[in-house]
């Protein structure tokens with residue numbers, strides 16, 4: 089899968105892809121991530137990418153020309169399955185959407201900044217608008233990194249143990265069960281004995297019960 093992230097401040101995201109699971113996915117050619125600096129597509133001498141909002145009011149708006157030039161360039165090179173704009177008024181991101189996106193071949197993610205992007209970008213170039221939650225961030229960079237992370241870890245082969253993503257919270261509308269590691273006894277705080285029993289089927293059963301219990305307590309809405 090190839091992800092092109094267009095941003096006014098790509099440096100905000102660079103390190104996300106330079107470590108741990110995402111770094112390995114990229115090294116193993118399971119994912120390709122291109123960070124594109126919007127300024128490189130500015131059509132003006134001063135490398136301008138934002139301007140005042142028509143009608144007045146505080147805050148700058150990302151201009152359509154550089155974004156259009158960038159997206160048109162990318163589209164001339166390959167087909168894109170989705171061109172996503174990160175936006176607080178978009179569709180709320182969830183695991184189901186991440187699963188769907190992880191099956192795509194090429195996507196563009198546009199990160200807004202300041203007051204956002206010229207509305208005509210959204211009308212004419214964007215195919216999906218995604219929000220990471222009902223709160224407002226300074227820019228779409230962290231949301232773009234967040235979306236990329238959530239997608240890439242679902243690509244087969246990215247996680248060492250492929251069943252690992254399947255046992256995470258939300259995959260089957262259940263929250264994940266509690267996990268423990270050594271020591272089995274920390275100052276008298278013991279790990280549930282069943283986990284040390286070596287009996288696979290019983291452990292699976294216990295974990296499923298814990299998942300159900302946790303979901304009932306914390307997110308009963310998921311069980312509906």
Ligand code: SAH
Pocket residue numbers: 173174175176177198199200201202203204205218219220221222223224225226227228229231
């Ligand atoms: N004026 C806009 C917010 C702009 S915030 C409004 O009120 O809706 C600047 C940029 O940050 C946005 O263009 C968007 O790309 C990003 N952003 C902020 N909050 C976000 C969220 N919850 N989900 C996704 N992107 C977000």
